[in-house]
Amino acid sequence: MIPSVHTSYADCMLGGTGISVWTTVGGTGNYNHLIDNNQIYNNHRQGIYLGANNREGDDSSITKFNIISNNLIYNNGIAWAICSGFPAGSGDEFGIHLKAADENKVGPGNKLYNHDKWSFGSGIYLELSQQNSIISNMYVVGINLSCTGGIFDNSIGIVLFDDSTDNEIVSNDLENNEYGVRVYDGSSTTDSGPGTKINFNNIVGNSQYGLAYGLGGVPSVIINATHNWWNNYTGPYNPTSNPGSNGDTVSDDVDFSDYLSYEWFNLVWVDNYYDPSTPGWGVTHFATINDGINAVFDTGAVEVKPGTYEELVIIDKPLTMKATYGSVATVITDVGATYSEMEQTDGQTVKIACSNVVIDGFNILRYEYTSFHPDAAIGNIGAPGISDVTISDCHIESQYTCSYFSDINDLTFDSNSFDAQPDDIIVVIDETTGFLINNNTLLDYNLIGIRLNNSRDGILNNVVINQKSYQGLIIDHSQNISINGSVFDYNYETAAIINDSSNIVISDSFFKDCLYGICLDKNSTVNLNDNSFSNTNYEIYGAAYLQNHDLYYGEIQDAIDDAGIGWDVFVYPGTFSENLVINKKISVRGLLDVSDTIVNGNDSSPTIYIARDNDVSDITIEGLTIKGGNNCVKTGIYRDVSGLSIKYCIIENPEVGDAVYIDPHHYSDVPPIRNGTDIFSDPVTLQGNMIRGGVYYQFWSHELYGVDINTQLYLRYNDIDVMFLNGSISADIEDNDFYSLGMEYASDVLIERNVFENPWEERYGIYLWSVNGTPPVKDVEIKHNTILGYSSFAVDSGISGQGIVLAGAMDVTIANNEITANSDGIWITEDFVNRNDDRCVGDVYDITISRNDIENGQTGIKLLSNVNATAITGNNIQINGKGIWVHGSNDHIVANNSIIGNYYGIRLDDGSSDNLIYNNYFADNFVHAFDHFSTTNRWNVTLTAGANIMGGPYIGWGLHWGYRPAL
Numbered sequence: 008m009i010p011s012v013h014t015s016y017a018d019c020m021l022g023g024t025g026i027s028v029w030t031t032v033g034g035t036g037n038y039n040h041l042i043d044n045n046q047i048y049n050n051h052r053q054g055i056y057l058g059a060n061n062r063e064g065d066d067s068s069i070t071k072f073n074i075i076s077n078n079l080i081y082n083n084g085i086a087w088a089i090c091s092g093f094p095a096g097s098g099d100e101f102g103i104h105l106k107a108a109d110e111n112k113v114g115p116g117n118k119l120y121n122h123d124k125w126s127f128g129s130g131i132y133l134e135l136s137q138q139n140s141i142i143s144n145m146y147v148v149g150i151n152l153s154c155t156g157g158i159f160d161n162s163i164g165i166v167l168f169d170d171s172t173d174n175e176i177v178s179n180d181l182e183n184n185e186y187g188v189r190v191y192d193g194s195s196t197t198d199s200g201p202g203t204k205i206n207f208n209n210i211v212g213n214s215q216y217g218l219a220y221g222l223g224g225v226p227s228v229i230i231n232a233t234h235n236w237w238n239n240y241t242g243p244y245n246p247t248s249n250p251g252s253n254g255d256t257v258s259d260d261v262d263f264s265d266y267l268s269y270e271w272f273n274l275v276w277v278d279n280y281y282d283p284s285t286p287g288w289g290v291t292h293f294a295t296i297n298d299g300i301n302a303v304f305d306t307g308a309v310e311v312k313p314g315t316y317e318e319l320v321i322i323d324k325p326l327t328m329k330a331t332y333g334s335v336a337t338v339i340t341d342v343g344a345t346y347s348e349m350e351q352t353d354g355q356t357v358k359i360a361c362s363n364v365v366i367d368g369f370n371i372l373r374y375e376y377t378s379f380h381p382d383a384a385i386g387n388i389g390a391p392g393i394s395d396v397t398i399s400d401c402h403i404e405s406q407y408t409c410s411y412f413s414d415i416n417d418l419t420f421d422s423n424s425f426d427a428q429p430d431d432i433i434v435v436i437d438e439t440t441g442f443l444i445n446n447n448t449l450l451d452y453n454l455i456g457i458r459l460n461n462s463r464d465g466i467l468n469n470v471v472i473n474q475k476s477y478q479g480l481i482i483d484h485s486q487n488i489s490i491n492g493s494v495f496d497y498n499y500e501t502a503a504i505i506n507d508s509s510n511i512v513i514s515d516s517f518f519k520d521c522l523y524g525i526c527l528d529k530n531s532t533v534n535l536n537d538n539s540f541s542n543t544n545y546e547i548y549g550a551a552y553l554q555n556h557d558l559y560y561g562e563i564q565d566a567i568d569d570a571g572i573g574w575d576v577f578v579y580p581g582t583f584s585e586n587l588v589i590n591k592k593i594s595v596r597g598l599l600d601v602s603d604t605i606v607n608g609n610d611s612s613p614t615i616y617i618a619r620d621n622d623v624s625d626i627t628i629e630g631l632t633i634k635g636g637n638n639c640v641k642t643g644i645y646r647d648v649s650g651l652s653i654k655y656c657i658i659e660n661p662e663v664g665d666a667v668y669i670d671p672h673h674y675s676d677v678p679p680i681r682n683g684t685d686i687f688s689d690p691v692t693l694q695g696n697m698i699r700g701g702v703y704y705q706f707w708s709h710e711l712y713g714v715d716i717n718t719q720l721y722l723r724y725n726d727i728d729v730m731f732l733n734g735s736i737s738a739d740i741e742d743n744d745f746y747s748l749g750m751e752y753a754s755d756v757l758i759e760r761n762v763f764e765n766p767w768e769e770r771y772g773i774y775l776w777s778v779n780g781t782p783p784v785k786d787v788e789i790k791h792n793t794i795l796g797y798s799s800f801a802v803d804s805g806i807s808g809q810g811i812v813l814a815g816a817m818d819v820t821i822a823n824n825e826i827t828a829n830s831d832g833i834w835i836t837e838d839f840v841n842r843n844d845d846r847c848v849g850d851v852y853d854i855t856i857s858r859n860d861i862e863n864g865q866t867g868i869k870l871l872s873n874v875n876a877t878a879i880t881g882n883n884i885q886i887n888g889k890g891i892w893v894h895g896s897n898d899h900i901v902a903n904n905s906i907i908g909n910y911y912g913i914r915l916d917d918g919s920s921d922n923l924i925y926n927n928y929f930a931d932n933f934v935h936a937f938d939h940f941s942t943t944n945r946w947n948v949t950l951t952a953g954a955n956i957m958g959g960p961y962i963g964w965g966l967h968w969g970y971r972p973a974l
Contacts, residue, residue: 023051058108115143173202178304194223217255325363353389354382360390386411531561549581597630608636650689666700777815777849815849
C-alpha cells in the first residue's frame with residue numbers, strides 16, 4: 008500500500024507516472040502485485056501504468072494476475088498544462104493504463120475521475136490487453152461491504168483499444184463521462200470487440216455515448232451488453248432499435264437486450280419459495296443461496312429470506328451474505344449432502360474461499376458424517392491466504408468443529424452463539440493475523456471453547472465461555488492477544504491456558520468454578536489486570552511474576568532474567584520443567600502450597616544453579632518443590648554465596664548428584680589465600696525444608712585455619728535424609744530431622760536438638776571421620792539430640808549400625824542426647840573401612856561423652872583400639888548388650904554413670920589399660936564389670952569430699968554394685 012502518490016513530474020513526454028509496474032522489452036512479465044488503497048492524483052501522465060511497451064511474440068512479457076483495488080485516482084495526465092510547448096491532447100491522460108497486460112483485475116472499489124482535459128482522457132485505458140476484469144468499481148449504499156468506487160467525469164470512462172479482446176466490464180458505475188465505454192473496432196487498429204462482455208453496470212449520464220462500438224465503420228462482432236441499467240427503465244437510446252428511450256445512447260452492433268429496469272446495486276435476493284414466476288427470477292431473485300452468490304459480483308450482497316436451505320455453500324468472491332430475519336428463521340444445513348458435495352466444500356457447510364466476506368444472521372448446521380479432517384460448520388479449510396472475513400449474529404452448530412479458520416488475516420466473530428458435541432472444539436483459529444471475537448457466547452458442554460494457534464494481533468472482548476470439559480481457551484504459539492471483559496464459567500479443568508505465547512493481556516475478566524483459572528506454559532508472557540476469581544482451585548497456575556508488576560511469565564527463568572537487583576520473583580503453583588540459573592541478588596518465592604509449586608529440571612545441569620557465573624549474595628529460594636537436575640540445587644564452584652537462604656522447600660529426587668550441593672570455595676591445586684575471619688559476610692541458611700537426595704556442603708578452607716569464624720552455615724527445622732559436610736567451618740545445625748549426618752575435615756560444628764532416626768537402610772546416625780589422612784574433624788558439639796534405630800541390618804549382611812561414629816576427630820563433646828535402639832550407640836575408632844570403602848585412619852582424642860541416655864542397643868559405647876583419653880561421665884547406660892565396651896584402648900575416665908540392666912555393664916578387653924573407672928552405679932546387669940587380663944586399670948580414686956553417685960559425702964568410697972556380684 009502506498010498511501011499517497013501525486014505530482015510525479017518528469018521531462019516532457021518522459022516518465023511522470025504515479026505507480027508503474029513495467030516490463031522491459033524481452034523481459035518477463037510482472038505477476039501478482041496488489042495496488043490497493045492509494046490516493047493517486049496530479050501525475051504528469053497516467054496514475055497507474057501496468058504492462059509493457061508491446062506484446063512479444065511468445066507473450067513472455069505479458070503482465071498478469073495483478074489486482075488494482077480501492078484506489079482514489081484523479082486529475083492525472085496534466086503534462087500539457089505544465090510543459091512548455093506540450094500540445095493538449097498528446098499525453099497519456101489516463102487514471103489506469105494497461106498495455107500488454109492480461110488476466111488482471113481492476114476492482115473493486117476504485118474511484119476514477121477528472122481525466123477530461125482532452126478527448127482521449129480516460130478513467131481506464133486498455134491497450135493490447137486481454138482477459139482482464141474491470142469489476143465492481145461502483146458506489147453502493149446499504150448492506151454491501153464498503154465500496155465507494157465509480158468511474159465518472161472523464162472524457163471516456165473505459166477504453167478498449169488495439170486488440171484488447173475478451174475483457175469483461177461488470178458491476179461498475181460509469182457516470183457523467185462523455186463516453187461511458189468506448190470499444191475500438193478494426194478501422195485503424197486490431198478490433199477490440201471480440202469476446203467483450205459489458206454487463207450489470209450502471210451507465211448513466213454520459214453525454215455522447217453510454218457505449219460506443221464500431222464508430223470506425225468496421226465492427227466484427229455484436230458486443231454483449233445485456234443486463235445493464237441505462238438511466239431509464241426503457242433501456243438505452245438507439246436511433247434504430249430503441250428510438251423511444253431516454254436512456255444513455257448506444258451505438259449499433261451492441262446487444263443491450265434484457266436491460267435492467269432499475270439501478271443495479273450488486274444485490275440479489277434468495278428465498279426458497281421463489282420460482283420462475285417471480286419477477287427478477289434468475290437475475291436478482293433466486294431459490295438457492297449458491298445461485299444468489301453466483302449472480303452477484305465482487306463486493307455484492309446476497310439477502311436471504313427465512314427458510315431452511317439444504318445446501319453446501321461456497322463463497323468465492325467478496326460479498327455480504329445476510330439473513331433478513333436472523334438466525335432463528337434462516338438455516339443453512341448439510342442435511343442430505345453427498346460425499347462428493349462435502350468434498351467440494353472440504354467438509355464444511357459454508358466454505359469461505361475469498362477475502363472480504365461478511366456473513367450475518369444465519370443458523371449454520373453441520374451434521375453429516377465425513378472422514379474429512381479438519382472439518383467444520385463454517386471456515387476456510389482448503390482456501391488459505393484470505394483476509395477480511397466477518398461472521399456476525401449467527402448460531403453455528405456442529406457435531407464436529409463449529410468454526411475453523413487458518414491462514415487468514417483480519418477475521419471477526421461478532422455476537423454469535425455456538426453448539427458442538429461434548430468431544431469437539433467450538434472455534435479454531437490457526438495462523439491468523441488480526442482477529443476480533445466480540446460478544447460471542449459459547450455455552451454448551453464441549454471439549455474446548457476457543458483454540459488459537461500460531462496467531463497474532465487478536466482481541467477477545469465480552470466473550471462467555473461456559474461448560475468446557477477440558478479447556479475454555481487455548482492460546483498456543485501466538486502473540487499480541489487481548490482478552491477483555493470476558494466470562495469463563497464452569498470450565499471443568501482449565502479456563503484459559505497460554506503456551507509459548509507472548510504479549511497476552513487478560514483484563515476485567517471473571518473466572519469461576521474451574522480447577523485452573525489462568526494457566527501458563529513454556530515461553531509465555533501475560534499481563535493480568537483487574538480479573539476476578541470465584542471457586543477456582545488455582546486462580547493462576549504455572550506462572551511467575553515480578554513484585555509490583557502485572558507481567559506474568561510461563562517460565563521462571565524469564566522472570567528471573569527480567570528482575571532487577573533485590574526484586575522478588577513470585578511463583579504460582581505449577582510444574583515448571585526448566586533448569587534455572589540465578590546470577591543476581593533476588594528472591595524466588597512460591598506463593599501457595601509448596602507441594603504444588605514444582606521446578607523439575609533435566610540432568611543437563613542443576614535444576615537451580617546459584618552463582619553459576621559470578622559471586623552473588625543474599626539470594627532467597629522459598630516455598631518451592633525442586634526436583635531432578637544434575638543436583639537439584641547447586642552453587643557455582645569458587646563462588647561466594649553469602650546470605651543464601653533456602654527455606655520451606657521440598658528438594659528431592661535429583662537425576663544425578665545431590666538434592667543440595669553447596670560449594671562456596673571448592674578446593675583447588677592453587678588456592679587463593681584469603682586472610683580473615685569470615686568466609687561469608689552472612690551465613691548460608693537452610694530452614695524448614697524437606698530434602699531427599701542428600702545435602703552436600705563442601706568447603707576446604709584456604710583461609711587461615713584456627714582463627715575465630717562467625718557462623719557460616721545454619722540449618723534449622725529441616726527434614727533431611729542424608730547430609731555430609733566435606734570440609735566446613737562454623738556450622739550450626741539445630742532442630743532438624745535427619746536420617747544421617749556426616750562430616751570430614753570440618754570444625755566448629757554445633758549439632759543440637761535434632762532427631763536422627765534410621766528409616767532402615769542407613770548405617771550411621773552421626774559420623775565424623777578422617778579419610779586417607781585428611782585432618783581430623785574438630786570442635787564439634789553433639790547435644791540434646793535423639794538418635795534412634797541404627798541397628799543391625801539383615802542377619803546375613805554382617806553389618807551393624809552406629810548411632811554416632813568418630814573415626815578421626817578431636818575436641819568432640821557428646822552430651823545430653825537420647826541414643827536408643829542402635830547396634831552401637833557411640834562407636835569410636837582410629838582405623839576402619841567405611842561404607843564407601845574409604846580407609847578412615849586418624850587420631851581420636853579429647854572426646855567427652857556426658858549426660859546421655861544410651862539404651863536398648865547391642866553396645867552403648869564402644870571404644871576400639873588406640874582410642875585413648877575419652878571422658879565418659881554422667882551417662883545413663885541401660886538395657887544394652889554391653890553398656891561400655893573398651894577394646895584395646897587406654898587412659899579413659901568412666902565416672903558418675905548409671906549402668907543398669909545390661910548384659911555387661913562395662914567390659915574391658917585385653918590391651919585396655921590405665922583406665923580410671925569410679926563413682927559409677929551398676930545395677931541389674933548380668934555382669935557388672937569384666938576386666939580381661941589388665942592390672943593397670945583403676946576402679947577407684949582417692950577419697951575426696953563431695954557427693955558421690957549414691958548421695959554420700961565422699962567420692963572415693965568406690966563403686967556401687969547391685970545385688971549381683973562382680974566377676
